[in-house]
Amino acid sequence: NDVTVLNDVAIINLGEKIPHEMCLEPIQLAEEGDEFQENCIIAGWGKTSWESKPTLSLMKGEVPIIPKKQCSTVAKGLQDQHVCAGNLLRNGTTTCKGDSGGPLSCRRKSDNKLVLVGVVSYGDKCDNGMSIFAKVSYFTEWIKTNTEKQKQPGSTW
Template structure:
């Protein structure tokens, strides 16, 4: 169902991260160059690249069209707010099941579970807003996890900060 805020845009090109590893999801990023830019309005606005890595406890907003409870696909864009998790705590949680959280990944969620990105959300944005300023910052993109919202299984996201040099090289955009 289309609404009056929807825009259909065509891709001119897609650039995959040259160091992407499918077995570990390292460098799980791609950039899409649009044929024409979107019309900016109250629903579509630019986003800034981060000035640094997000700090533990920072609240981030994750959005997507992924599965919900009982594998239902939502009728509208969904969003959740979750905290950034300490990198070592996330590494320990996944080491228990022999999965590796690398330095180019960020984890977010609650230890008790319940809030998480899910299948179909991959590539979606993880954003935060500066307390001092009004811009939104893209800090990550949905990458992988173990199930959806499981206890002691945080969502894992590709870090925009850790991949920023590549993003700026491909786009020519500086902060």
């Protein structure tokens, strides 16, 4: 939804499987109730400042998840399907224009596995230090249901 920025996720059917190497595998999706280590990873090819052009190199950085209560004092309209990450001091590592759809990946405390926690949705310019992500655990069942359709013989999208 362009107005409310709700349900800011999509599934893309590639039509054929991507071959996995021994050191490469699909990321696991975060589940409701998962707890994460302190810093998470963001990545993207977006701008590095509001005035710059998008980068030609994949950029990445580490950011902490910001508790919802703390984040909602700055990000009005925050919903259960959102998660915040970054720095409320308005400086430091964050996402920027062109990073939308990129990952917020965190190590789960219980098993140290890297899981997809969020998908870049929006933020307030690039110097804000904080970004809002679509919360993957909110959509995990929907994602699983819709990707299982692809595995069933005769199913179409």
